[in-house]
Amino acid sequence: MSRLVVISNRVAVPKARGVAGAQGGLAGALNAALKKHGGIWFGWSGQECEEFTGDINMQRHQGVTTATVDLPHQDVEEYYNGYANATLWPLFHFRLDLTEYERETGRGYERVNERFADSVGPLIEPDDLVWVHDYHLIPLGARLRSRGIRNRIGFFLHTPWPPTRLFVSLPFHERLVQTMLEYDLIGFQTEEWLESFVHYCEKELGAEVDEATGTITYEGRETVARAYPIGIDYEHLRAQADTGEARQAAQRLLSSTRRRTAMIGVDRLDYSKGLPERIDGIGRFFDNYPERVRDIVFIQIAPPSRENVESYQVIRATLEQKIGQINGARTEVDIVPIRYVNRGHTLAELCGFYRAAKIGLVTPLRDGMNLVAKEYVAAQDPEDPGVLILSRFAGAALQLTDAVLVNPHSPDDLAHAIHTALDMPLEERRQRWENMMETVTRDNVQQWTETFTSDLAGRGAAH
Numbered sequence: 379m380s381r382l383v384v385i386s387n388r389v390a391v392p393k394a395r396g397v398a399g400a401q402g403g404l405a406g407a408l409n410a411a412l413k414k415h416g417g418i419w420f421g422w423s424g425q426e427c428e429e430f431t432g433d434i435n436m437q438r439h440q441g442v443t444t445a446t447v448d449l450p451h452q453d454v455e456e457y458y459n460g461y462a463n464a465t466l467w468p469l470f471h472f473r474l475d476l477t478e479y480e481r482e483t484g485r486g487y488e489r490v491n492e493r494f495a496d497s498v499g500p501l502i503e504p505d506d507l508v509w510v511h512d513y514h515l516i517p518l519g520a521r522l523r524s525r526g527i528r529n530r531i532g533f534f535l536h537t538p539w540p541p542t543r544l545f546v547s548l549p550f551h552e553r554l555v556q557t558m559l560e561y562d563l564i565g566f567q568t569e570e571w572l573e574s575f576v577h578y579c580e581k582e583l584g585a586e587v588d589e590a591t592g593t594i595t596y597e598g599r600e601t602v603a604r605a606y607p608i609g610i611d612y613e614h615l616r617a618q619a620d621t622g623e624a625r626q627a628a629q630r631l632l633s634s635t636r637r638r639t640a641m642i643g644v645d646r647l648d649y650s651k652g653l654p655e656r657i658d659g660i661g662r663f664f665d666n667y668p669e670r671v672r673d674i675v676f677i678q679i680a681p682p683s684r685e686n687v688e689s690y691q692v693i694r695a696t697l698e699q700k701i702g703q704i705n706g707a708r709t710e711v712d713i714v715p716i717r718y719v720n721r722g723h724t725l726a727e728l729c730g731f732y733r734a735a736k737i738g739l740v741t742p743l744r745d746g747m748n749l750v751a752k753e754y755v756a757a758q759d760p761e762d763p764g765v766l767i768l769s770r771f772a773g774a775a776l777q778l779t780d781a782v783l784v785n786p787h788s789p790d791d792l793a794h795a796i797h798t799a800l801d802m803p804l805e806e807r808r809q810r811w812e813n814m815m816e817t818v819t820r821d822n823v824q825q826w827t828e829t830f831t832s833d834l835a836g837r838g839a840a841h
């Protein structure tokens with residue numbers, strides 16, 4: 379079996395008390411793959427330095443070797459806060475209104491990708507499979523190629539891919555996709571994102587596409603593009619849900635809800651997650667069903683994210699204001715209807731909360747996949763499972779069709795879904811849960827890494 383060289387912006391080593399899904403699904407998935415194949419995980423240390431030295435810090439944590447570099451402040455500003463998170467992230471989540479286009483940040487993005495290629499290139503051995511992740515590093519494969527790396531190189535995009543009509547608003551969009559076509563294999567979360575990408579390649583670049591095999595031929599080079607829906611390590615999840623820590627967390631939550639049904643949301647504090655819209659939906663539920671006001675309590679866990687990017691500061695303020703308004707109007711001496719928690723929790727604690735909460739609200743405006751939805755399902759008690767309310771705009775909605783699917787932009791739709799979930803009979807809850815659990819079990823993270831890496835290894839050399 380070939381070694382794996384995983385490259386992503388953030389390197390998240392396994393921790394005994396690691397934070398879970400709300401921090402992004404990448405970490406758990408990649409640690410599982412690396413443990414199996416051996417190899418290294420390369421990326422940014424998360425630290426800033428005075429000047430870029432290229433010094434690599436190698437460490438071993440629980441069977442996984444990590445190699446990280448520090449980046450100067452200007453790189454972090456232009457590459458991470460700038461082009462990756464103020465240009466590509468909003469654009470890929472269909473938010474042209476939030477997308478900034480600055481020439482400088484584009485240059486910073488290119489520069490960091492060159493730096494990553496310089497640093498990781500010498501660590502790559504001839505038989506290694508190289509697997510690059512996410513929108514921060516789209517040009518990296520091409521940069522490695524130009525340094526003479528002939529290995530199989532794959533790329534997986536964890537976010538959505540926008541429709542062509544939105545994507546062409548990005549200056550130099552052709553160049554970005556041309557570099558992408560230097561990968562041997564490109565993976566997307568769903569068929570929908572894959573179709574948008576293929577459409578762009580055909581219509582804008584004039585590439586040839588063989589739909590049966592997913593092969594895209596451009597300037598004499600072949601790339602395969604396919605959908606690989608990411609999953610979770612459900613066995614680990616279920617084991618965590620059975621720990622004493624999870625039971626204690628569940629108990630703590632239940633003993634404070636005064637027999638009301640607990641609803642839970644767990645998300646990075648990101649505008650793509652639809653948090654203010656969710657609060658509007660809960661407000662509408664209180665307005666539309668006044669007789670049910672005392673039936674629910676909502677817990678929103680939302681660790682802050684990308685706090686140096688302005689749109690994240692704005693979304694945080696908006697959310698806090700909305701929660702404040704509803705709580706101001708609806709709080710009683712003995713209960714606050716919306717609890718808003720601004721920090722991360724361990725996976726075991728989250729599993730306890732998921733199990734205690736009879737309704738899980740996962741209502742992003744747009745999401746590549748969304749693993750919280752799958753975690754919520756996996757953590758349920760099979761005898762008395764909770765109901766998942768899921769946005770139809772999350773990649774997960776294409777798989778978890780037995781969730782109560784909603785349009786997160788519609789407060790009435792959300793309110794109605796909460797009402798439906800509250801009254802759903804046990805039989806129906808069980809049936810829906812079993813169907814969803816079948817998907818979560820089948821499309822698990824081990825299967826995801828296996829399929830991607832074996833497809834990557836299996837194709838004949840394209841270069």
Ligand code: G6P
Nearest residue numbers: 388401402403404512536537684
């Ligand atoms: C999403 C992205 C990941 C990213 C994660 C956390 O899941 O697809 O690439 O790591 O969010 O965001 P952050 O900016 O904190 O790494």
